[in-house]
Amino acid sequence: MSLMDSFAAGLALVWSLESLLALVGGVLVGVIAGAIPGMSATMAVALTLPFTFAMTPITGILLLVGVYKGGIFGGSIPAILIKTPGTPASSATVLDGYPMAEKGQAGRALGMALWASCTADLISNLALILFAGWLASFALSFGPPEFFTLILFSLTIIAGVSGDSLLKGLISAIMGLLLATVGLDLVYGTNRFNFNDPNLMGGLNFIAVLIGLFAIPEILTMVWNPKGQEGQARGLGGGWVTWLDYRRCFKTIVRGSLIGVVLGSIPGIGAAPAAFLSYSEARRKSKNRDNFGKGEIEGVAASESGNNGVAGATLIPLLALGVPGDVITAIIIGAFMVHGLQPGPMMFVANADIIYGLFLGLIISSIALFFIGTVAIRGFRFVADIPKALLFPVVLVLCVYGVFAVNNNIFDIGVMFAMGWVGFMMLRFGVPAAPFLIAFILGPLLEDNFRQSMLMSGGSPEILFRGPITWFFWGLTVLTVVAIARAGLRVRSKLLEEKRT
């Protein structure tokens, strides 16, 4: 299939009422969910996943991508209006967004957040279209040893950068890998931690684990402290962002988008670090650097372009290598699997129509985000007024229906609740949940590629160092561990120094 044929096939998939409605509906749901403090883009994507079972693969995936994109932008609305980021990625937006709202310029700040988000989203999508195919064609030559080292590197970086400590991230990832071993052995078909229970023979249900880890802990947190999510929303004020504002911030937006693209394409980094890096770069280069933190519109543009620049780029490792770049893409990989698709280089050969349909859908989602975002900014007050004490019980029931729908099995609901308590304890003790989930998804792949390599070499570990690609990933893994350990040591010596003084 030529490139043009693939695009035509993709267009035929996307250009249907069902797909367009899914995309627009997804962006709308994402913006609303992102705008509700306590809900997050991750939770919204996880809860939408069960609704995709009855859809065609492309429609379901477009719905989830729409929720993802909408959710990341939606998080900036409460960040600016009530100083509470709707998603962690919007934390940097608070720095200048809220001071602008205090000055009566909330509308201007939100307008800039939207324009910067849409621009960054478009740039990120173009990067995905340009680089994913190229990376996939390169990855076609990967064998089990190369995939093993690639997944090991991805897990190392995800474990290292997700929380406040590399060791906590490591423990989280190991717990995920251990949970992934439940079920029948991949090679011999013998029992592993399933105690002859038929419910455990096929392993734990991915969606039950995912919703348990990312939605139930939020409900438990709300039960723990029902008054913890309250905030006073500010008015939009009279002003709106102008073309002149946009032109003045354009360089910052493009820089932030590129930072987002680079960080987003590395598995595990995520949107929040991209937003903060973009913000600090903008402050360093700006003529108005003294105004940053006091209500500078360029600050809002920088942080929003940084976090939205990540959105398309995180799909690069997902589509090209089959490795999720963050938690949300880990959920999206689940949607692919539910529909019988395995993301990775072979998908560019076997399901090129879906890949190109997804690319086109992403471009359309940027446009949809612009229009829906404009309306959502004005409608935020209604969203902010939804009583959390009513919303979260409904979310709990939605989780139960969604998880049951996967296998028609009540046992999965029990698994979800159990994982919810695990997730809640992890939240309390500062153990990041992202490495757990990503390791749970990649665990079977990691073990499978390791054992296949060992079968190929007759048990010799030399095969894991067989060529430049494996050496490259080993090198990156070592570099990552050294860099993260050094950063941890620096923080500890700073703490000790503070104690002495």
Added chain:
Amino acid sequence: MSKQSFLCVGGAALAGAAFLMLAGIPYGVSSPSNVRNIVLSPLFWPYVLAGILAFGGAGLVLTAFRLPPGARDERLSDVPGGWARLGAIAVIMLAYVMTISTLGMVWTSIVAIVAVAFLMQAKRPLLTAVVAVAAPLLLYAFFAHVAGVGVPQGELVRLP
């Protein structure tokens, strides 16, 4: 970075690793007797993971001892009535799972919404009642009639 959280997580990881090595893997994982190479055995991977878990746990405990006694971790601080509410929701969750097949998912969900809303100190009882009935029914309509899922109906009242 809190000393308390490092100690708790490290201790739990060490205990988990010890349990896996001494009981979990020997009794929970079976391996055929004819496996020639240890790295291909179904036992190999779980033992490697348990070993890394022990290493991570020991690392965290050591780090905790070398950390200065810093400020109290806000995530670990208590909230008035927090533990009682958590206990109550644990009971609700357990009852939810246990009664679905008898009462049906819709009726159990209605009761669950009311109970959880009460725990979360919902202020509008009438609105809560309306939402508690409407949300499970709408979800039933979607999953049973659009997605074709066999939503459990229970033994008491059956829905169309």
